[in-house]
Amino acid sequence: MLIVMKSSATEAQTAAVVRAVEELGFKPHAMPGALRTAIGITGNQSPIDPSRFETLPGVAELIRVSKPYKLVTLDFRSQKTVVRVGDATIGGDELAIIAGPCAIESRSQALAIAETVRKSGARFFRGGAFKPRTSPYAFQGLGEEGLRILAEIRETYGLKIVTEALDETGVDLVERYGDIIQIGARSMQNFTLLRRAGKSSLPVLLKRGLAATLDEWLLAAEYLMSEGNYQVILCERGIRTFAQHARNTLDLAAIPAVRRVSHLPVIVDPSHGTGKNYMVTPLARAGVAVGADGLIVEVHDQPAQALSDGAQALNLDQYESLVSEVRSIHDALAPAAVT
Ligand code: PEP
Numbered sequence: 001m002l003i004v005m006k007s008s009a010t011e012a013q014t015a016a017v018v019r020a021v022e023e024l025g026f027k028p029h030a031m032p033g034a035l036r037t038a039i040g041i042t043g044n045q046s047p048i049d050p051s052r053f054e055t056l057p058g059v060a061e062l063i064r065v066s067k068p069y070k071l072v073t074l075d076f077r078s079q080k081t082v083v084r085v086g087d088a089t090i091g092g093d094e095l096a097i098i099a100g101p102c103a104i105e106s107r108s109q110a111l112a113i114a115e116t117v118r119k120s121g122a123r124f125f126r127g128g129a130f131k132p133r134t135s136p137y138a139f140q141g142l143g144e145e146g147l148r149i150l151a152e153i154r155e156t157y158g159l160k161i162v163t164e165a166l167d168e169t170g171v172d173l174v175e176r177y178g179d180i181i182q183i184g185a186r187s188m189q190n191f192t193l194l195r196r197a198g199k200s201s202l203p204v205l206l207k208r209g210l211a212a213t214l215d216e217w218l219l220a221a222e223y224l225m226s227e228g229n230y231q232v233i234l235c236e237r238g239i240r241t242f243a244q245h246a247r248n249t250l251d252l253a254a255i256p257a258v259r260r261v262s263h264l265p266v267i268v269d270p271s272h273g274t275g276k277n278y279m280v281t282p283l284a285r286a287g288v289a290v291g292a293d294g295l296i297v298e299v300h301d302q303p304a305q306a307l308s309d310g311a312q313a314l315n316l317d318q319y320e321s322l323v324s325e326v327r328s329i330h331d332a333l334a335p336a337a338v339t
């Protein structure tokens, strides 16, 4: 259930409703908006009796939520969420660009790429220190050493660091060295990991699972939010289909579909979404045109030598062209066209 407060409700009235929710043993999520505050209730296994709340001062209406999720919805928060990392944003007016190698392979590799990423004006640097690889014999990432390299990049270039946590210990480490916790496609339904990341003070980039429906993806985001972390970014990264011409099928219809129900920012990953270098730029353009809040793109200074995902990595020149192209597409879109 969502409790919507009157626009005239006082802070004390909102606090009293929050207390009433807590007294029932449930968790209140108060979300102030431009016009009114909504209070989401989680932790209840069965419907809540509305009579407990409807007479409390300041309460405008009670909305019974029929969907399986509530905090991710536009009912809970009618304005878009803007995720903030220092002075960089995802979901606001600027097109967020997150770029870097699939994996941090060495200090020199990562710094060479970061130099170009910084020069492009992107605010975020990506790179895996812990890699979820299909084969146990494939390069698994440098671990904490990779995170130390990322921390150096943050220090040197002022880029915000986006990096994956594979497990709860990984979240502890990303909290120490990074700025945004990436939860990978293969981990989208790792519920203990989601709960741990939901307790973090860092934003979470939640990739869509390889075979996840929209509802399952939003429910994974709901796990994060139900633990109190409202700084969630969704990422469409392609799903498994019968198509064989690409590594995955980038489901761009997911962007307007998410927009219709959720206030969360949503970005596109044209790298994993296609798996092929020549498809990355066309799908990046399409992702921005369809209204994504940003892109996460894999870039390598020597794609042919990459230890993971070399086939989809852009080289530095290709990356620079991509950024200027997608920026002009973003600038050409009237704000109204992408909502
Ligand atoms: C990655 O970003 O390198 C990655 C492993 O992504 P995904 O979880 O989408 O496969």
Ligand code: MN
Pocket: 102, 103, 272, 298, 308, 309
């Ligand atoms: Mn990758």
